[in-house]
Amino acid sequence: MSNITLQGITKTFRDVTALSKVSFEVEDGEFFVLLGPTGAGKTTTLRIISGLERQDEGTVSFDGEDVSDLPPADRDVAFVFQQYSLYPTMSVYDNLAFPLRSPLRNMPEPEIKTRVENAAETLRIGHLLERKTAKLSGGEMQRVAIGRAIVRTPRIYVMDEPLSNLDAKLRESLRVDLQHLQKTQRSTTLFVTHDQIEALTMADRIGVLCQGEIVQIGTPEDIYDRPASTFVAELVGTPHINLVEARRDDGAIFIKDSQVRMSATNGGKLPPSFLLGVRPEDVQPSTSGEYSGKIALTEPLGAETIVHIRSGDQDFLSLIAGMTDLKLGDEVKFNIALDRLHFFDSKSGNRIS
Amino acid sequence: MASFEETGPRIPVVVSTRVDKIHPISRLSRTIRAIAVVVVALILLLPVVAMGITAFKSRNAVVSVPPSLIPVPNGDVLRVEANELKRDTGEISIARNFFAPTLEGFVFLLTERAQAGPARAAELRTQAQEGQLSIFDQIALDNGQEILGPSDYVARLRNSLIIAGISTIVSVVLGLFAAYAFSRFRIPGESDLLFFILSTRMLPPVVVTIPLFLMYRQLNLHDTHFGMILLYTVFNLSLSVWLLKGFIDEIPKEYEEAALVDGYSRLQAFVKVVLPQAVGGIAATTVFCLIFAWNEYAFALMLTSDTARTAPPSIATMLGRGGIEWSAIAAGSLGFLIPVVIVTFALRKYLLRGVTFGAIRK
Numbered sequence: 001m002s003n004i005t006l007q008g009i010t011k012t013f014r015d016v017t018a019l020s021k022v023s024f025e026v027e028d029g030e031f032f033v034l035l036g037p038t039g040a041g042k043t044t045t046l047r048i049i050s051g052l053e054r055q056d057e058g059t060v061s062f063d064g065e066d067v068s069d070l071p072p073a074d075r076d077v078a079f080v081f082q083q084y085s086l087y088p089t090m091s092v093y094d095n096l097a098f099p100l101r102s103p104l105r106n107m108p109e110p111e112i113k114t115r116v117e118n119a120a121e122t123l124r125i126g127h128l129l130e131r132k133t134a135k136l137s138g139g140e141m142q143r144v145a146i147g148r149a150i151v152r153t154p155r156i157y158v159m160d161e162p163l164s165n166l167d168a169k170l171r172e173s174l175r176v177d178l179q180h181l182q183k184t185q186r187s188t189t190l191f192v193t194h195d196q197i198e199a200l201t202m203a204d205r206i207g208v209l210c211q212g213e214i215v216q217i218g219t220p221e222d223i224y225d226r227p228a229s230t231f232v233a234e235l236v237g238t239p240h241i242n243l244v245e246a247r248r249d250d251g252a253i254f255i256k257d258s259q260v261r262m263s264a265t266n267g268g269k270l271p272p273s274f275l276l277g278v279r280p281e282d283v284q285p286s287t288s289g290e291y292s293g294k295i296a297l298t299e300p301l302g303a304e305t306i307v308h309i310r311s312g313d314q315d316f317l318s319l320i321a322g323m324t325d326l327k328l329g330d331e332v333k334f335n336i337a338l339d340r341l342h343f344f345d346s347k348s349g350n351r352i353s
Numbered sequence: 354m355a356s357f358e359e360t361g362p363r364i365p366v367v368v369s370t371r372v373d374k375i376h377p378i379s380r381l382s383r384t385i386r387a388i389a390v391v392v393v394a395l396i397l398l399l400p401v402v403a404m405g406i407t408a409f410k411s412r413n414a415v416v417s418v419p420p421s422l423i424p425v426p427n428g429d430v431l432r433v434e435a436n437e438l439k440r441d442t443g444e445i446s447i448a449r450n451f452f453a454p455t456l457e458g459f460v461f462l463l464t465e466r467a468q469a470g471p472a473r474a475a476e477l478r479t480q481a482q483e484g485q486l487s488i489f490d491q492i493a494l495d496n497g498q499e500i501l502g503p504s505d506y507v508a509r510l511r512n513s514l515i516i517a518g519i520s521t522i523v524s525v526v527l528g529l530f531a532a533y534a535f536s537r538f539r540i541p542g543e544s545d546l547l548f549f550i551l552s553t554r555m556l557p558p559v560v561v562t563i564p565l566f567l568m569y570r571q572l573n574l575h576d577t578h579f580g581m582i583l584l585y586t587v588f589n590l591s592l593s594v595w596l597l598k599g600f601i602d603e604i605p606k607e608y609e610e611a612a613l614v615d616g617y618s619r620l621q622a623f624v625k626v627v628l629p630q631a632v633g634g635i636a637a638t639t640v641f642c643l644i645f646a647w648n649e650y651a652f653a654l655m656l657t658s659d660t661a662r663t664a665p666p667s668i669a670t671m672l673g674r675g676g677i678e679w680s681a682i683a684a685g686s687l688g689f690l691i692p693v694v695i696v697t698f699a700l701r702k703y704l705l706r707g708v709t710f711g712a713i714r715k
Contacts, residue, residue, distance in 0.1 A: 050614050072613040085611040089629040098625075102616030148615070 001188045002062040002155040003028045004049065009058035011044055011212075018044045019212045021058070026156075027204075029186040031179070035199040035223075035235065036209035042192040043082075045209070046158045049190065050077040062155055073104060078149035080159040084141045086133040092144050093129040096120065099152050119151040122181070139170045146174075150181065157182075157189040163198065175202060196236040200224065208232050225340075230275060230349035233342060239280050239306050239317045245346065246276040258312035260291045262338060270343060274352060277342035280306065280319035285326065289333030295326050309334055401690070407683035408459070412496075414452035415679045421452035428453040458680025460492045462506055462688075469499040506685060509667040514692060515578055516663060517646035520585035525639050527586070528593025529631070533623060535594070536601040537609075547595070554591045562655045569656055576657045584652060589642040596641065600634025601627065636703035640696065647693055664689050 004026040011019040019041045026032040034042045047053035049060055051072035059068050067075050078099075086095050096116040100107045107115075120126040123143045128136065133144065142162060149157055162178075163171045179202050182189050193199055199206050200220045207217045208231075216228035227233035233241045245256040248270045253262050255276060285307060293311035300323050307318040309332060318334065326332060343352040406422065407415060411429055414421045421432055428451035435448035469477060477494050480486050486494065493500045531550075535543060565584070566575070574580030604627055612622035628635075654666040668685045671678065697704070 052610050052613065071618070072610075073616045073618060075614075076616075077614055079611065079614040081607055081611060083605070083607055085605075085607040087608060087611070087626055098612070099615035103621065104616045148611075 001028050001186065003030075003188060004156055004190065005059075005061045005064070006045070006049070007059045007061070009045070009048060009055045009060070011041075011048060011053065011055050017212050019048075019055070022209075022212070022214055023058075024207050024214060024217055026188055026190055028188055031182050031189045031191065031202060031204045033199040033203035033206045034190065034192045034209055035194070035196060035206050037194055037235070039211075040194075040209040041212040042194075042209055043160055046079070046160050046190065046192055049156075050079050050158055051075045052079075073102070076155045078152065078154035078157045080145050080149050080157070080162045082161040082164060084145040084165075086136075086141055086144055086148075088132075088134055090133065091129065092120075092125065092131050092133060092136070095133060095144055096129075096147050096151050099148060105152070115151050119147045122150065123147045123177070138166055139174070142166060142174065146178070146181075150185075155188070157187055159189065159191045161193055162191075164193070164195065171198075178202065197238070200236060208235065226351070226353075227277075227342065228351050230277070230344045233277050233344070237279060239319060241342070242278040242280065242283065242316050243344075244276050244278075244314055245273070247273040255311075255314060258293075258314040260311055260314070260336070262290075262336065270352065271345070273346055275344040275346050275349070277344060278316070278336055279340065279342075280317040282337040282340045283309070283316050283318035283334060284320060284337075285309070285318060285324075285332050285334045287333060289335045291336065292331065292333050295328055295330045295332055297328065298324060298326055300324070404683045404686055404690075407680055408687045409454040409456070410452050410680050411455050411457050412678075412680070417452070419449060422450050423447075423452070424454040425451040426453060455492065456488070457492050457496070458678070458684040460489050460500075461678045461681035462684045463504050464489070464493070464500045465502050465504050466493050466498040466500050469494070469497060473499060506664075506667065506688075509662055509664045510688060512578070512581075512657075512661055513647060513664040513689070516581045516585060516661065517643055520582045520589060520646050521639060521642040523582070524586045524589035524593045524642050525597075525635060528590055528597050528638065529635065531590075531594045532597035532601050533627065535598050537606060547598075550591045550594050553587065558588075558649075558651045562651060565652070566655050576659060576661050578661045581653070581657065581661050581663070584656070585646040585649065588649075589645055592645070593638045593642055596638045597631070597634055600631050600638075604630045633703040636700040640700055640704060643696055644693060 006025070007023050009019050009022040010017075022041070022045060024032075034045060036042050044053060048055045051067070051070060051074075055068065059066050061067060062075070086092075087098065090098065093116060096119060097112050099105075100112045100115060116129070117126065120129055123146060125140060125143050125147060128140060128144070133141065136144065142165075146162065149159075159178075163174055166174065175198060181187075191198075191202065200223070203220055205217065205219055206223050208215050208223065208228075210231050216223060216232050218226070223232060224236055227236070230243060234243065244258075246253050247256070248254075251263055253270075253276065255261075291311060293309040293316070295307060296310040296315055297308040299306040299308075302323075304322065305320050305324045307320060307324065307326060309316045309318055316334070344350060345352055406424075409424065410421070414429060414432070417432065417436075421428070425431065428448075430453075431448040432451045435446040435451070438444050438446060439449065474494070474497065477486065477490070477499065481491060481494060490500055534540065535547060540546065569575040569580055572580075574583070608626045608630070609619075609622045612626045613619070617625065648665060649663070650665040650669070653663045654669075657663065657666070664685075668682065668689060671682050671685065
């Protein structure tokens with residue numbers, strides 16, 4: 001397996017800038033997830049790495065070797081497409097064997113057979129080998145697509161939202177499979193998704209893309225606990241982060257349109273007005289709570305419940321464990337974990353640490 | 354981990370169970386449509402059937418009134434008797450529609466013959482009694498003629514096969530590459546080029562025959578196979594590029610991209626992934642090109658005289674020679690029809706899909 005280095009990758013389509021000066025590194029054996037909303041340039045990044053698209057500026061290197069001018073075939077990248085792209089005229093077996101039959105590899109047919117059967121067994125699609133691909137269900141198709149990537153030992157894997165066309169249940173099980181596969185093979189994997197849960201659960205590291213620019217790179221903990229901007233803070237976490245306008249007055253923080261007023265530990269560094277972010281799990285109702293509000297809504301999810309607490313004109317989301325007896329309109333007291341507050345510049349949205 | 358039992362239906366649902374499709378009114382309308390199709394097919398087949406029957410008639414049977422439609426051995430004699438009966442007694446008999454099937458038309462079509470003088474005819478008749486004459490010589494003799502040698506019809510048909518066949522293959526192959534390039538790559542002035550290609554079809558052939566004739570004479574391409582193949586290829590290219598582009602546009606480019614990252618070159622991906630999916634379009638285009646090149650009349654008449662003359666102008670010129678041999682013309686047309694029918698029949702599986710999907714639909 002190889003490491004990947006992207007340096008200053010810029011790509012424009014006509015007058016739309018898809019990527020602007022994107023640089024990052026994926027370590028050997030790392031599961032790297034590119035996270036971003038639709039149109040952020042995630043797929044373009046993958047296409048440039050695999051050679052299907054040529055960047056306007058910058059270099060792509062594998063193991064320090066510049067591959068920018070190599071055709072896709074010579075880069076030895078295994079690509080799992082969002083739309084599966086199984087060859088419709090071939091059986092599942094032939095689909096899996098297709099990359100191995102490439103004239104570049106010149107592999108004897110018996111070895112191809114062994115490899116295909118091993119891959120099919122790993123993905124539990126052994127019984128489908130004789131099928132035509134059109135007669136497979138979505139989950140089976142995606143397994144075949146993944147199988148087509150793992151039959152050979154490529155330098156790197158790139159996956160373009162491979163799970164997004166599956167239903168929720170199947171997505172979960174394939175997510176586990178993929179992670180298991182990646183960890184046992186120690187394969188360098190670049191995985192693209194717009195689903196923050198996929199990113200947080202699977203990644204060793206996450207790169208967040210926004211409008212063609214990398215806004216933050218870090219471990220899932222970094223991304224969740226220390227978001228670099230309001231964009232990242234809102235992108236990850238369900239329910240989404242409470243983001244409210246606030247102002248500082250000496251050592252105290254006042255939240256706009258509410259009675260919440262707290263003492264700031266690092267108040268000195270803060271500008272007079274800013275954006276305050278509080279994760280829902282850091283807002284907890286408590287009989288001895290410092291702040292008071294009214295229940296505006298409860299959303300029981302089983303293992304946990306989302307409680308909407310209205311304080312003044314501000315709604316705070318609170319995530320509590322288990323079910324709750326709280327009813328609509330109940331007066332409630334709550335606490336905010338002061339050591340887990342996030343401060344952002346109200347204009348740029350960047351984190352103030 | 355979920356088991357495969359949860360991953361969806363194993364067997365695709367192919368039979369429609371929609372209520373509106375099995376409703377009596379829907380079924381009735383389907384029957385009516387089927388009947389309408391059969392009626393139209395019969396009307397369209399009528400001339401072909403008439404041609405087939407005519408090819409096997411004798412001279413008298415061809416022009417008999419009412420038309421003789423029923424092949425019966427000895428039918429000519431029966432018909433004459435029935436007609437006399439009608440004239441004498443007014444009694445109408447089915448035998449008026451009889452004719453005796455004969456190969457006369459084919460003999461006239463395939464041979465050069467001369468009128469046999471009385472002495473030569475007598476000599477032939479003796480040979481016939483001794484059983485030395487072939488069935489074809491016998492037929493000619495019955496018409497007072499002697500077979501001198503084969504006619505040029507077979508050579509004309511062979512020319513048609515060579516010219517139409519090769520030009521079809523060349524224009525489909527070239528069209529395939531051009532269509533692929535237009536479909537997949539960003540080409541400067543793409544729409545202008547496509548329009549230019551199409552514009553070669555906009556002039557009626559008659560308008561360009563004179564300049565072409567002069568050019569061909571200058572280039573020594575007149576009456577050559579190569580010249581005709583070149584001409585038909587050029588004419589068919591516009592059709593094949595446009596048709597095939599429509600078909601290739603419908604094949605998602607993701608398949609080739611998958612093949613590219615799987616370790617194949619552009620050309621290998623084209624052959625292994627695109628071609629198998631374009632089979633229907635290629636078949637449809639082949640048939641269209643073949644039919645054009647096979648039926649083409651105006652250019653062939655002007656630009657060929659002997660070596661490269663194709664069947665259409667040569668069948669037409671049979672009308673001029675002496676009396677009109679309807680049965681020979683019908684036999685010639687029948688022979689001319691067979692190759693296209695075979696090709697169309699062989700490709701019919703792809704054709705239905707080919708003409709209902711692809712470029713024509715858009």
